[in-house]
Amino acid sequence: MLRFQRQFLPTQVERRKSKIERRPMKTPTEKATNTDFRPCEPLHIYSGIPHLINRIHTIVPTNRQTMVPLASILDSNSRLSTLPPGLVAIFIGATAGIGEITLKKFVQYARQPRAYLVGRSQSAADRIIASCKELNHEGEYIFIKADVSLIRNVDEVCAVIKAREKTINILFLSAALPVLDHSETLEGLPTIAALNFYSRHRFITALLPLLRQATSLRRIITIAVGSFEGPLNPNDFPGRHTSLLTLRGHFGTLITLSLEAAAERAPEVSFVHEHPGTVNTSFMQRVQGPLGILLRSMVWLGGRWLCIPVEESGERHLFLACSGRFPARVGDEGSGVEWKGEVARGTTGVSGGGVYSVGWSGESAGLEVERLLEGYREKGMVEDIWRHAESEFRRITGEDAAL
Numbered sequence: 001m002l003r004f005q006r007q008f009l010p011t012q013v014e015r016r017k018s019k020i021e022r023r024p025m026k027t028p029t030e031k032a033t034n035t036d037f038r039p040c041e042p043l044h045i046y047s048g049i050p051h052l053i054n055r056i057h058t059i060v061p062t063n064r065q066t067m068v069p070l071a072s073i074l075d076s077n078s079r080l081s082t083l084p085p086g087l088v089a090i091f092i093g094a095t096a097g098i099g100e101i102t103l104k105k106f107v108q109y110a111r112q113p114r115a116y117l118v119g120r121s122q123s124a125a126d127r128i129i130a131s132c133k134e135l136n137h138e139g140e141y142i143f144i145k146a147d148v149s150l151i152r153n154v155d156e157v158c159a160v161i162k163a164r165e166k167t168i169n170i171l172f173l174s175a176a177l178p179v180l181d182h183s184e185t186l187e188g189l190p191t192i193a194a195l196n197f198y199s200r201h202r203f204i205t206a207l208l209p210l211l212r213q214a215t216s217l218r219r220i221i222t223i224a225v226g227s228f229e230g231p232l233n234p235n236d237f238p239g240r241h242t243s244l245l246t247l248r249g250h251f252g253t254l255i256t257l258s259l260e261a262a263a264e265r266a267p268e269v270s271f272v273h274e275h276p277g278t279v280n281t282s283f284m285q286r287v288q289g290p291l292g293i294l295l296r297s298m299v300w301l302g303g304r305w306l307c308i309p310v311e312e313s314g315e316r317h318l319f320l321a322c323s324g325r326f327p328a329r330v331g332d333e334g335s336g337v338e339w340k341g342e343v344a345r346g347t348t349g350v351s352g353g354g355v356y357s358v359g360w361s362g363e364s365a366g367l368e369v370e371r372l373l374e375g376y377r378e379k380g381m382v383e384d385i386w387r388h389a390e391s392e393f394r395r396i397t398g399e400d401a402a403l
Helices: 048-057 070-082 097-109 122-135 151-164 191-212 244-265 282-286 289-306 310-322 367-378 381-397
Strands: 003-008 088-092 114-119 140-145 170-173 219-223 270-274 355-358
Touching: 070 097, 070 310, 088 097, 088 191, 097 114, 097 122, 097 170, 097 310, 114 122, 122 140, 140 151, 151 191, 151 381, 170 191, 170 310, 191 219, 191 244, 191 381, 219 244, 219 310, 244 270, 244 355, 244 367, 244 381, 270 310, 367 381
Parallel strands: 088 114, 088 170, 114 140, 170 219, 219 270, 270 355
Antiparallel strands: 003 140
């Protein structure tokens, strides 16, 4: 069940500047020791080659927007301190990998932040909270221990948060497991679907009212397979009978359209669905079988060119969470750090559309994805997905997540 830990950090210390640097590459035989959720999605672990193509996109002109330079990202992140103090951020799956490094970047730049870490590993949380204290003693850091693959546990986590908070500024969703089969949770959902779609959708619907009440920043980020949307099987939303070869595109579309459904109910909140690229976290070391060997070999042999440094990944994900480049469809007061450059193109093809599907570099999805999503919108898939998720939640809990 849940364990609730609270840390008060009353004093102020000088924040340290972090440098973007590469971590040493691991060999394919090295093992990971952390057993918590990995914020690198199972859906994108076979995306090394597409990610390399995305790297080429930064040189060869495409129909996507120009990649935001890392220098501009660092400048924007450094101005997070211009937002009011006391920003509240919820990190689901923050005890390792992308979630952990993004949390630390948030703590580094924000004034008097309050951050919730949700995950399964108490020891990892203790280590991360100690690091957060060193980065920013003005903050408050709260760990909630839970297995969020179960919807009932998601509801308990949300109840704890709603009992303590009236507003939320950031909801960052990145929990995952290295599961590439059709195994199911105790609640009868495919594990990969439970973590990538149902659990996240439940967090969004339950916490959206608190996000709508926030000022200065209102943002939901889900780390999965943004910009890689593909054919959707409307008769198999859970993906039980969808092949692994088409599962990534299926869930990519499912997630993006579910965010559009949430945005219709909360147009003052912005939503970002992102594909993080290849980041050499410990998740890679836990993928089993021939695919795991292949992935680790690719990272070992070509990691210098293929992998995004962990520190850079953290900066890029904080930018997605806080920059005014990704505004909500309605209202400007919740857009985050002021952005004077080009506003991102939304999933409907409209700049500043409120829902964004982006790749590792922050580029919006291309015209092919926009046309694909438009076709499903015309078929009513946005509301069909919402109704399907609510029906599953009623089956499991007997209740809807009221907005």
